[in-house]
Amino acid sequence: MGLMLKAVPGTNDIFAQAKEYPFREPVFRYIVSTAEEVLRGAGAQMVYTPIFEYLEVFQKGVGLTSDIVVKKEMFVFEDRGGRLLALRPEPTASIVRAYNEHGMKVWPQPVRLFTWGPIFRGERQQKGRYKQFHQVDYEALGLSDPLLDAEAIALMVRIYKTLGLKHLEVKLGSVGDPEDRLRYNQYLRELFGPYAKDLSEDSRVRVEANPMRILDSKSERDQALIAELQPKPMLAFLGPAAQKFHQQVCNYLDRLGVAYTVDPNLVRGLDYYVRTAWEVHHAGIGAKSALGGGGRYDGLSEMLGGPPVPGVGFGIGIERLAIALEQEGVALPADPCPTLYLAPLDEAAKIEVLALAEQLRPKVNVEIGYTPKSPRKALEEALKKGARYVGFIGEDERARGVVTLKHLETGEQRALEPLQLHSLFEGPEIK
Numbered sequence: 001m002g003l004m005l006k007a008v009p010g011t012n013d014i015f016a017q018a019k020e021y022p023f024r025e026p027v028f029r030y031i032v033s034t035a036e037e038v039l040r041g042a043g044a045q046m047v048y049t050p051i052f053e054y055l056e057v058f059q060k061g062v063g064l065t066s067d068i069v070v071k072k073e074m075f076v077f078e079d080r081g082g083r084l085l086a087l088r089p090e091p092t093a094s095i096v097r098a099y100n101e102h103g104m105k106v107w108p109q110p111v112r113l114f115t116w117g118p119i120f121r122g123e124r125q126q127k128g129r130y131k132q133f134h135q136v137d138y139e140a141l142g143l144s145d146p147l148l149d150a151e152a153i154a155l156m157v158r159i160y161k162t163l164g165l166k167h168l169e170v171k172l173g174s175v176g177d178p179e180d181r182l183r184y185n186q187y188l189r190e191l192f193g194p195y196a197k198d199l200s201e202d203s204r205v206r207v208e209a210n211p212m213r214i215l216d217s218k219s220e221r222d223q224a225l226i227a228e229l230q231p232k233p234m235l236a237f238l239g240p241a242a243q244k245f246h247q248q249v250c251n252y253l254d255r256l257g258v259a260y261t262v263d264p265n266l267v268r269g270l271d272y273y274v275r276t277a278w279e280v281h282h283a284g285i286g287a288k289s290a291l292g293g294g295g296r297y298d299g300l301s302e303m304l305g306g307p308p309v310p311g312v313g314f315g316i317g318i319e320r321l322a323i324a325l326e327q328e329g330v331a332l333p334a335d336p337c338p339t340l341y342l343a344p345l346d347e348a349a350k351i352e353v354l355a356l357a358e359q360l361r362p363k364v365n366v367e368i369g370y371t372p373k374s375p376r377k378a379l380e381e382a383l384k385k386g387a388r389y390v391g392f393i394g395e396d397e398r399a400r401g402v403v404t405l406k407h408l409e410t411g412e413q414r415a416l417e418p419l420q421l422h423s424l425f426e427g428p429e430i431k
């Protein structure tokens with residue numbers, strides 16, 4: 001036999017009995033269903049976009065100077081016609097492309113959309129970061145109003161709190177308008193330029209291409225130089241319009257009772273961000289403590305060849321959020337156990353239990369045994385599954401036209417005809 005094939009490093013199988021907490025399917029289901037409940041309850045609509053797009057969508061969407069493009073983190077491949085495609089490295093560009101393509105600009109504005117699914121980046125694997133990971137994403141498109149920014153932050157925090165997290169910190173900043181960023185980037189070039197040789201290899205490239213990204217560098221070498229030079233924060237370079245917008249977001253959050261800390265040094269790695277930027281942090285997931293983040297991107301639609309469409313949104317990393325839930329000891333809702341476990345006692349009973357189960361399943365959660373077992377073995381299996389009742393069908397039951405039903409908590413046992421069984425499980429107290 002050849003070598004058994006395994007998953008690509010940086011990708012993970014997600015299933016109920018996974019040993020590592022971030023990859024347990026019930027955790028994923030809990031996070032996604034909670035986010036969906038919160039966002040649908042606020043009037044947002046679900047949207048699913050393809051997991052791959054033409055490469056230009058992401059090149060133009062995330063910007064040619066972003067790490068995703070510069071460090072070649074995208075998974076790029078050719079289709080049969082020679083067009084370059086890419087697996088999505090982030091969802092916002094795809095959602096804006098869908099908004100434009102399907103004429104959502106004529107809908108009542110803002111259009112508020114959310115989705116969840118896999119994201120792909122060819123970066124170095126570490127705790128909470130993988131080549132394929134998953135995000136919940138929310139976008140509000142078509143209106144440039146600080147009220148939408150405040151609502152997005154409030155919704156993001158509500159998702160975390162509804163899940164059961166308590167130790168959260170919202171960091172709020174602004175990256176200003178494009179002209180503010182131009183001034184700030186020029187200031188940073190002049191500041192870091194004479195010290196380029198002291199920067200990490202990645203940041204030496206950033207000096208000319210995107211110097212704001214130096215401030216977000218995880219290199220100890222870069223951070224030591226930043227501490228020495230003490231650059232002025234982005235907030236010091238905001239123009240009057242961006243300053244007013246930022247203050248309005250703060251005022252709205254105060255009114256909503258959402259706690260936050262203004263972080264004057266908060267920056268964004270994607271070129272499409274303007275004005276509001278924020279992160280939600282949790283100490284339990286290590287040095288890279290951001291559970292998720294968001295911001296405003298009023299120029300993204302035009303980068304994709306569409307009309308001017310303001311937008312604001314956020315992304316929540318599911319794997320990183322799962323780690324935080326584990327750190328806080330949040331108990332997941334129990335998975336539903338079968339109400340009834342039907343056990344065949346001989347070969348002829350196998351189809352009988354399946355037929356009966358199919359009749360009952362619209363009303364009640366029913367599992368069956370697929371191989372004949374003794375009553376004792378069937379009872380053990382029903383207990384392992386957490387069933388409330390076990391039903392036996394064997395030669396004697398077939399002859400009498402009944403099912404032997406046992407209540408596993410009380411031990412009460414009785415023989416019921418199928419119609420009696422149907423009547424029993426129609427009651428709401430059984431479900």
